[in-house]
Amino acid sequence: MIQRRQLELWVGVFVAAGLLALAMLAFRVGNLAAGAVTNGYSVQAEFNDIGGLKVRAPVTLAGVRIGRVSSISIDPSNYEAVVTMELDGRYNNIPVDTSASILTAGLLGEQYIGLDPGGSSQYLKNGGRIQVTQSALVLEKIISQFLFNVASKPGAEKK
Amino acid sequence: MNSLRRLGQYVLDSVEGLGRASLFFLEVASGARKLIRRFDLVVQQVFAVGVLTLLIILVSGLFVGMVLGLQGYNTLSKFGAADSLGLLVALSLVRELGPVVTALLFAGRAGSALTAEIGLMKATEQLAGMEMMAVNPVERVIAPRLVAGIISMPLLAALFSAIGVLGGQLVGVGLLGVDSGAFWSQMQSGVSFHEDVLNGVIKSVVFGVVVTWIAVFQGYESVPTSEGVSRATNRTVVYSSLAVLALDFVMTALMFK
Amino acid sequence: MSTTQTDPGASGALVEIRNVHFSRGERTILNDLSMTIARGKVTAIMGGSGCGKTTLLNLIGGRLRPSSGQVLVDGISVPELGTRDLFELRKRMGMLFQNGALLTDLDVFENVAFPIREHKRLPEPILRHVVLMKLETVGLRGARELMPAELSGGMARRVALARTISLEPMLVMYDEPFTGLDPISKGVIAKLIRELNTGLGITSVLVSHDVADTCAISDYAYLMGQGHIIGQGTPQEIRQSEAEEVRQFMDGLPDGPVPYRYPAPDYLKDLLQEGPA
Numbered sequence: 120m121i122q123r124r125q126l127e128l129w130v131g132v133f134v135a136a137g138l139l140a141l142a143m144l145a146f147r148v149g150n151l152a153a154g155a156v157t158n159g160y161s162v163q164a165e166f167n168d169i170g171g172l173k174v175r176a177p178v179t180l181a182g183v184r185i186g187r188v189s190s191i192s193i194d195p196s197n198y199e200a201v202v203t204m205e206l207d208g209r210y211n212n213i214p215v216d217t218s219a220s221i222l223t224a225g226l227l228g229e230q231y232i233g234l235d236p237g238g239s240s241q242y243l244k245n246g247g248r249i250q251v252t253q254s255a256l257v258l259e260k261i262i263s264q265f266l267f268n269v270a271s272k273p274g275a276e277k278k
Numbered sequence: 279m280n281s282l283r284r285l286g287q288y289v290l291d292s293v294e295g296l297g298r299a300s301l302f303f304l305e306v307a308s309g310a311r312k313l314i315r316r317f318d319l320v321v322q323q324v325f326a327v328g329v330l331t332l333l334i335i336l337v338s339g340l341f342v343g344m345v346l347g348l349q350g351y352n353t354l355s356k357f358g359a360a361d362s363l364g365l366l367v368a369l370s371l372v373r374e375l376g377p378v379v380t381a382l383l384f385a386g387r388a389g390s391a392l393t394a395e396i397g398l399m400k401a402t403e404q405l406a407g408m409e410m411m412a413v414n415p416v417e418r419v420i421a422p423r424l425v426a427g428i429i430s431m432p433l434l435a436a437l438f439s440a441i442g443v444l445g446g447q448l449v450g451v452g453l454l455g456v457d458s459g460a461f462w463s464q465m466q467s468g469v470s471f472h473e474d475v476l477n478g479v480i481k482s483v484v485f486g487v488v489v490t491w492i493a494v495f496q497g498y499e500s501v502p503t504s505e506g507v508s509r510a511t512n513r514t515v516v517y518s519s520l521a522v523l524a525l526d527f528v529m530t531a532l533m534f535k
Numbered sequence: 536m537s538t539t540q541t542d543p544g545a546s547g548a549l550v551e552i553r554n555v556h557f558s559r560g561e562r563t564i565l566n567d568l569s570m571t572i573a574r575g576k577v578t579a580i581m582g583g584s585g586c587g588k589t590t591l592l593n594l595i596g597g598r599l600r601p602s603s604g605q606v607l608v609d610g611i612s613v614p615e616l617g618t619r620d621l622f623e624l625r626k627r628m629g630m631l632f633q634n635g636a637l638l639t640d641l642d643v644f645e646n647v648a649f650p651i652r653e654h655k656r657l658p659e660p661i662l663r664h665v666v667l668m669k670l671e672t673v674g675l676r677g678a679r680e681l682m683p684a685e686l687s688g689g690m691a692r693r694v695a696l697a698r699t700i701s702l703e704p705m706l707v708m709y710d711e712p713f714t715g716l717d718p719i720s721k722g723v724i725a726k727l728i729r730e731l732n733t734g735l736g737i738t739s740v741l742v743s744h745d746v747a748d749t750c751a752i753s754d755y756a757y758l759m760g761q762g763h764i765i766g767q768g769t770p771q772e773i774r775q776s777e778a779e780e781v782r783q784f785m786d787g788l789p790d791g792p793v794p795y796r797y798p799a800p801d802y803l804k805d806l807l808q809e810g811p812a
Contacts, residue, residue, distance in 0.1 A: 126321070126322065126325045127321055129325055129329045130321050130324045130325050130328070130329060132329075133324065133325075133328050133329045133332060133430075133433065134324070134429075134433060136332075136433075136437060137328075137432070137433025137434065137436055137437055138433070138436075139440075140433070140436040140437040140439070140440035140441075141432075141433070141436040141479070143440045143443075144372060144436055144439055144440055144443075144475045144478075145471050145475055147462070147466075148368045148372065148439075148440075148443055148465055148466070148469050148475070149372075149466070149469045149470060149471040149474060149475045150466050150467060150469060150470060150471060175467075175470055176467070177467045184463070184467075224361075224464075229467065229468065231467070398639075399638075399639075402634060402636060402639070403632045403633070403634065403636035404636050404637070404638055404639070406598065406632065406636065407630070407632055407636035407637075407638075407695075408638075409596075409598060409625075410596055410598070410625055410628075410629070410630040411625070411626075411629075411649070411650045411653070411698075411702075412622040412623070412625040412626045412650075412653075412654065413649075413650070413653050414618075414622070418653070
């Protein structure tokens with residue numbers, strides 16, 4: 120029954136191709152690979168304002184993606200945003216005095232966390248905390264700040 | 279008064295049809311349990327339903343992806359955001375176009391063929407013949423087709439989306455000069471597995487159930503004449519397309535808040 | 536299993552139909568119909584189109600249930616059976632459909648093997664023997680690799696016959712076995728029906744409107760009209776019957792108890808009347 124074998128072969132090829140496509144969607148298109156940080160560790164950072172940062176946003180160091188945001192919450196004592204990041208275990212030599220800032224990809228792109236390494240010889244550990252942070256730039260605030268500055272400049276109105 | 283009565287009759291008929299279709303689904307589902315021992319029947323139908331639909335899905339997916347690449351680039355480049363092209367193409371495909379367009383093509387290619395095949399089996403008394411041979415046609419003919427449809431649809435939708443992304447890349451990166459790294463990295467950071475890919479798969483499974491269900495039901499219920507079968511085939515395509523679009527709206531509203 | 540056990544041996548009847556009524560919606564199809572089908576005999580049921588012959592076969596096969604009355608097959612009351620028992624009974628009866636009803640996606644061999652594969656677990660070599668034997672019975676052993684679409688009408692019916700007898704039934708029902716066949720194929724089918732009956736002791740029920748071919752091979756015949764029996768007896772007796780209804784059917788008279796005209800208002804009046812305003 121050659122015909123039957125052929126049919127089964129085709130079905131096998133079809134199912135395998137479909138699963139392959141699904142895997143591609145998961146790992147190449149989606150962020151399942153990035154999400155599954157193996158033996159990673161988590162660190163926290165507090166920000167005044169996280170702007171439009173979302174869970175699963177990338178965390179980069181010198182532009183290289185080394186982790187992702189795993190959760191965002193509010194510290195009830197000081198009303199600051201607590202961002203927990205999951206970092207890849209391979210990058211375990213990040214100094215404790217590293218600073219974290221929320222950056223925007225392009226002018227209107229999505230927001231991510233950029234790490235700026237410090238000079239300390241002690242490294243961040245699981246559950247550690249990044250002390251120096253810079254909040255997101257919120258466009259409205261920048262504009263109003265700019266307008267305020269212009270208005271308060273002496274002589275600005277006389278011209 | 280007369281038109282009012284007709285409307286009432288129409289509503290009653292529709293509700294009755296829905297009830298019959300639901301009971302039929304239960305019957306098929308209970309028949310499908312016995313397929314574990316007869317998996318060869320399902321494999322045969324996956325060939326008829328899935329493999330034979332593969333080509334049209336791949337070609338359409340490629341073109342839809344390429345069109346998305348072109349259109350997306352034109353719009354995004356106005357805002358200087360052409361780097362997000364990969365994200366736009368991937369999200370459109372994975373969330374919406376992959377499952378929906380696949381389901382519509384599936385209804386046109388495999389669904390209508392299923393209805394015509396089953397209707398013809400009914401018209402030529404093959405189903406009645408099986409009954410008289412003490413073989414339950416719902417278990418032997420209908421159930422394997424339904425299961426095969428449910429298996430095939432998510433695979434086809436995944437293939438559609440995957441080749442669509444490649445088509446978008448072909449146009450975006452290859453033709454329009456979007457940076458390859460930006461294309462893929464924006465895509466990866468923006469497309470979430472749980473929220474986007476998985477929800478797309480869930481959609482396509484639901485569409486698979488609905489389209490195949492409509493197709494086999496219309497075939498099984500068709501008037502056993504050549505005219506009846508052609509009408510049933512027509513109904514399959516119309517009903518399943520409408521069902522897919524309406525369900526897509528409902529599921530999108532539930533999934534992507 | 537709720538079966539009404541009667542004594543089938545005493546009467547020698549395999550199928551008994553008692554006072555059966557059957558209606559579909561408003562239309563009465565069978566009206567107080569009774570008949571017995573003798574074990575081991577060829578019984579013909581003849582009648583015009585739409586007189587309820589096929590309905591009768593479906594009642595015996597359990598595909599339809601009568602509105603009232605009894606249908607007994609081998610002492611078992613068919614309408615009262617649940618699905619499982621009904622399927623068990625159907626394994627012991629076969630039905631040859633008008634156009635054969637072969638499964639179009641299987642070749643001749645697989646079509647004949649189909650009921651065996653579904654119901655029995657035979658090793659492949661034995662199954663092959665059985666199928667080839669059945670095909671040899673109908674003279675089509677050489678056609679085993681053809682697809683149903685490649686068969687002529689007569690061949691398709693012979694393959695279907697081989698399939699019908701593959702589970703060795705006690706009863707075979709033939710639904711219009713001669714319709715649309717050339718004289719040679721008709722002769723072949725008639726010969727096969729007779730041979731299977733005598734050779735394998737299969738009780739046969741033959742539904743047809745083909746008077747000559749049917750009378751030639753049947754032991755007993757019923758003549759049906761308007762949902763009830765209008766005549767019965769051996770083919771010889773029926774041929775000589777004087778009853779008006781029987782004569783009209785047997786001689787093929789255009790007018791008689793079955794009117795030539797469809798009921799209509801008076802012709803002249805109809806003509807003089809204005810068209811629909």
